[in-house]
Amino acid sequence: MSKKQVRIGMVGYKFMGKAHSHAFRDIPFFFDTEVVPVLQAIAGRDEQGVKQAAEKMGWASYETDWRRLIERDDIDVIDIVTPNNTHAEIAIAAAKAGKHIICEKPLALTLEQSLEMLDAVKKAGVVHMICHNYRFAPAVQFAKQLIAQGRLGKIYHIRATFLQDWLMDPDFPLIWRLKKQISGSGTLGDIGAHIIDLARFLVGEFSEVVGMMETFIKKRPLGDMDIHLKGRVESDKWGEVDVDDATAFLARFENGALGVFEATRFSRGNRAGNRFEINGERGSIRWDMENMNNLQVYLEDDERGLQGFRTINCTEVEHPYASAYWPAGHIIGYEHTFINLLVEMMNGIANGYSPVPNFEDGVRNQAVLEAVERSVQTGKWVKVSELLQSTQLQVN
Numbered sequence: 546m547s548k549k550q551v552r553i554g555m556v557g558y559k560f561m562g563k564a565h566s567h568a569f570r571d572i573p574f575f576f577d578t579e580v581v582p583v584l585q586a587i588a589g590r591d592e593q594g595v596k597q598a599a600e601k602m603g604w605a606s607y608e609t610d611w612r613r614l615i616e617r618d619d620i621d622v623i624d625i626v627t628p629n630n631t632h633a634e635i636a637i638a639a640a641k642a643g644k645h646i647i648c649e650k651p652l653a654l655t656l657e658q659s660l661e662m663l664d665a666v667k668k669a670g671v672v673h674m675i676c677h678n679y680r681f682a683p684a685v686q687f688a689k690q691l692i693a694q695g696r697l698g699k700i701y702h703i704r705a706t707f708l709q710d711w712l713m714d715p716d717f718p719l720i721w722r723l724k725k726q727i728s729g730s731g732t733l734g735d736i737g738a739h740i741i742d743l744a745r746f747l748v749g750e751f752s753e754v755v756g757m758m759e760t761f762i763k764k765r766p767l768g769d770m771d772i773h774l775k776g777r778v779e780s781d782k783w784g785e786v787d788v789d790d791a792t793a794f795l796a797r798f799e800n801g802a803l804g805v806f807e808a809t810r811f812s813r814g815n816r817a818g819n820r821f822e823i824n825g826e827r828g829s830i831r832w833d834m835e836n837m838n839n840l841q842v843y844l845e846d847d848e849r850g851l852q853g854f855r856t857i858n859c860t861e862v863e864h865p866y867a868s869a870y871w872p873a874g875h876i877i878g879y880e881h882t883f884i885n886l887l888v889e890m891m892n893g894i895a896n897g898y899s900p901v902p903n904f905e906d907g908v909r910n911q912a913v914l915e916a917v918e919r920s921v922q923t924g925k926w927v928k929v930s931e932l933l934q935s936t937q938l939q940v941n
């Protein structure tokens with residue numbers, strides 16, 4: 546008997562559009578899910594561009610307005626892979642039309658807006674997820690298992706970084722990620738949001754934060770960039786950068802752990818230094834996205850003299866998601882994190898629940914982002930729970 550099809554409608558088709566298209570195509574190849582995604586339609590504003598993208602990435606049809614995609618009754622899921630300022634409008638309209646939603650991070654421009662999105666999906670009763678894909682590296686999922694089993698004991702520390710260097714050229718153009726109106730924040734919301742999600746996933750909820758931010762280069766020429774982060778100046782006009790180039794912050798967690806976080810695009814030599822170390826009373830773990838199959842684990846219970854960080858290549862059948870792919874030692878990559886996440890989305894749709902991370906995680910992440918920004922403005926610690934409570938809408 547053929548499986549039930551879940552018809553996807555994707556808005557946007559560049560960097561994340563490519564990652565999501567590939568992942569949807571690979572799900573039935575690697576996984577035996579109850580329902581299978583079908584690449585039904587994509588939407589983009591430029592007809593020639595969207596038509597070409599549909600052909601190249603294997604979509605059956607295209608639209609030049611995302612609203613038309615939402616109106617179509619042959620679409621079950623709206624996948625939002627557009628800049629941050631569009632997420633709320635598209636997600637709320639999609640929820641009202643009864644579509645399930647997968648939305649890229651950060652969920653919204655502000656905490657208030659993210660709460661409106663959560664409210665909309667809850668009222669509509671649709672399945673919703675946010676694309677924090679790094680959780681879905683098998684090594685990160687295995688780290689979560691070790692922590693949940695108590696192998697590290699009580700957690701004392703997390704130190705996490707997301708370090709990049711593609712923005713250091715002063716002539717790199719003023720792309721949408723550098724405009725607050727479109728992006729909400731700079732490095733903080735773009736890559737800081739990912740390490741906040743990893744910390745929430747592995748350590749727990751944030752209690753309070755204190756941060757600092759800097760914009761090192763305040764004016765840039767107008768232009769765009771490609772998916773390889775190569776800039777293209779398109780005008781002799783210049784505009785103002787009104788978001789952070791770098792953000793660092795300290796955090797306390799509700800369970801008493803301490804966190805040190807740094808997100809920057811001015812860290813020469815670091816292309817995607819998404820790394821964390823977690824220290825507990827009985828052990829420690831380390832992960833580095835640029836070497837993402839490996840988890841380094843130290844266990845205090847090891848025999849003295851043999852103690853030390855061991856490197857576990859998380860490709861064995863015992864490791865989460867690994868058995869869907871290749872024999873042990875045959876590594877997987879960045880794109881597989883999206884496949885694993887969207888497999889969970891298919892499981893959620895088949896069984897009527899919203900897998901984590903969902904819009905509630907998006908709201909909690911947004912609360913941390915907003916707390917860091919407020920702390921930078923006031924120079925004081927900001928309590929994340931008070932921020933959430935001060936909003937009109939409730940998370941739970």
Ligand SMILES: NC(=O)c1ccc[n+]([C@@H]2O[C@H](COP(=O)([O-])OP(=O)(O)OC[C@H]3O[C@@H](n4cnc5c(N)ncnc54)[C@H](O)[C@@H]3O)[C@@H](O)[C@H]2O)c1
Pocket residue numbers: 556557558559560561562588589590611625626627628629631649650651676677678735772
């Ligand atoms: N999960 C991750 O690791 C990850 C990585 C990169 C980006 N992102 C997120 O994904 C989203 C998209 O980022 P990207 O890097 O793919 O951006 P991008 O600039 O490469 O692509 C954006 C796409 O959206 C389209 N678009 C813009 N405004 C639109 C509108 N009003 N209607 C229809 N289409 C519109 C553009 O034409 C383009 O196709 C952002 O929210 C970003 O934060 C997530």
